[in-house]
Amino acid sequence: MTWHFDNDRPIYTQLLEQILFLIISGQYPPGSKLPSVRELASEASVNPNTMQRALTELERMGLVYSQRTSGRFVTEDEAMIQRMKDSMGKDKILALFKDMEQLGYDADQTMELIHKITRR
Amino acid sequence: MLGKVLKKDFNSTWRFFLPLLGGYVIAAVVGKVLFEILLSVMDSSGHTSMVSEGIAVFSFFYLVICVIYLVSCYLMTSVFVVYDFYKSMVSDHGYLTHTLPVKTRTLIWSKVLIAVLWQVVVNGIVSLSVLLIFTGHFSWLHMDEYFRLISTYWDGTSTARVIYTIINMIVESFHRPLLFFACIALGQQWKEHRIIGAILAYMGISVASQILNAFAIAITGSKEYFVSFPFSGYMIFSMILGIVTSAAFFLITDYMLSKNLNLE
Amino acid sequence: MNPLLTYSNVTKQFGSLQALKDVSLTIEPGHIVGLLGPNGSGKTTLLKIACGLLKPSSGTVSVCGLPVGPQSKLRVSYLPDKNYLSEWMKVSQIIDLFHDFYSNFDRNKAYEMLGRLDISPKQKLKTLSKGTREKVQLILVMSRSADLYLLDEPIGGVDPAARDYILRTILTNYNEQGSILISTHLISDVEKVLDQIIFLKNGLVALQSSVDDVRAQYQKSVDELFREVFQC
Secondary structure, eight states, X not given: OOOOOOSSSOHHHHHHHHHHHHHHTTSSOTTOBOOOHHHHHHHHTOOXXXXXXXXXXXXXXXXXXXXXXTEEEXXXXXXXXXXXXXXXXXXXXXHHHXXXXXXXXXXXXXXXXXXXXXXX | OHHHHHHHHHHHXXXXXXXXXXXXXXXXXXXXXXXXXXXXXXHTGGGOOHHHHHHHHHHHHHHHHHHHHHHHHHHHHHHHHHHHHIIIIISTTHHHHTTSSSOHHHHHHHHHHHHHHHHHHHHHHHHHHHHHHHTTSSOHHHHHHHHHHXXXXXXXXXXXXXXXXXXXXXXXXHHHHHHHHHHHHHHTTSSSOHHHHHHHHHHHHHHHHHHHHHHHHHHHOOOOTTTSSSOOHHHHHXXXXXXXXXXXXXXXXXXXXXXXXXXX | OOOSEXXXXXXXXXXXXXXXXXXXXXXXXXOEEEEEOOTTSSHHHHHHHHTTSBOOSEEEEEETTEESSHHHHHHEEEEOSXXXXXXXXXXXXXXXXXXXXXXXBOHHHHXXXXXXXXXXXXXXXXXXXHHHHHHHHHHHHHTBOOSEXXXXXXXTTSOHHHHHHHHHHHHHHSOTTXXXXXXXXXXXXXXXXXXXXXXXXXXXXXXXXXXXXXXXXXXXXXXXXXXXXXXX
8 A cells, every 4th residue: 555644734643544544444454463663664654753653542542452572463352443434434424525515515415416326 | 993994095095006116117127128228239339320329319218218207106106195195084085084983093094104105115116126227237246346345344333324324214204294194184274275275384394394404404513414423413303303293293184183174 | 861962052163154053952862853954054064063074163062972083983874965985996895895994884784785776886986877876875874783874965866766765775774772864955755754853044953843743733744844944
């Protein structure tokens, strides 16, 4: 995957989101081992300290856990991953509604359009 | 560390000296051949021909050029020593030289020793070439006579003088490069025109040493080298002066390049 | 942890020009720090003082707790913005030279990187292009396991593809107890790699901060902030 960063936000929050996406989308399945900080930093071409900060934050959120000797792992709590997934899905839908509103659709019109497209 | 610096400095100087001295050796060998032809032409002077005269004139001029080459060998030795020091100590290459984990003193010692080495090599090769020219033109039998003659008149004074001359040569071979190094190190203090700064430093030091010399002659009262017994006061003074100024040049160079380095 | 590099009230005067004005800075271990500022702001002067190529007019500098000298030079790996290698030398000879003088130089690492960048060790420096020479110098510098790397414009003269490789090399090769100080004006290229930045303006430290603090505080990248601070 390619890593992409916006200019107006801290890099570590963007790293966090992108790793979160990798976990939710199943590219890092529950219970699997994450690459080392150095490997991840090198892959994303970012400073290792910044990557460390993103991972620490994910750890604090409970999505990854570290074992002193063997490294970092994705949580085995699939319910939690599902919750994250739902939350991210919700965010995306809210964003969609917001965009549609700017185009001049209210919520019902948007839903109508969605039905029209998906029924096809 | 000195060994490593010597290796580095030797590697960067032999490239200059090899062609210079290689050329000189070849010129000397050719000179020897021409010298022999010249002699044989002169021996058979009974019947001179245009050809033999031509060879004689050519050989003569060739030998003159050889002598010029010989002198320029000495000159170029100094030029190369100065160039190498300038390049590696105060030009862009100084960025590498002065970030090596080596004391400045060690860097300077290496430059001095390499300069002395090349002076010795040049002297050796030049002496050998002179010997080569005369080989075959004096018999070893007569050499014995010469030695006997010399040993008859040889005394303590002669030994002392030979030792003096040798020490003087050694002092001189340290003194000359150190003088150049100190001038370059001093010139480096100028913000711009660093080469002009070095030349000014050289002129300043030359004038100072001339004055000291005149002073020494006035005090010791004699400049005559071979007259007084065993040494004139002047001879002793000039040697001490050589040693003291060499040490001073070393200290100046070390101070300027370690405490006052300003590479731009 | 003891700081790796400390400047205390460092001033540098060149004739009537004051290149650094009473600069005090510390660099802690384990960081990649961007030294950012327009031309003539004193970046190069600051770096050269730390490796002993310039003497400060006043103030002191210590590297790993040592005064600048032969011991500190062994622990600092410096990439100048000048071509400091002898033209007549072959790449392999220069590697031997570094191997001779720096006990922390890893010859195999250097050959590996040369291979990756398609540079033949048998070539003489004078036959290499300007960009390739810069790559060789960077390879030499990064093949040392030093405590402090001082890189003056490391990506200035190389093409974007090589730039990425070089930045990755910097990221993967430095030792984690060490720090890297990178001076550059190509901020957008290196921003992700940095975690701290120092803005230098007319010989003064205008800002020392972490990259993400800048982004959080100003809602803009370091590159954008730089353009604003140093607007002409």
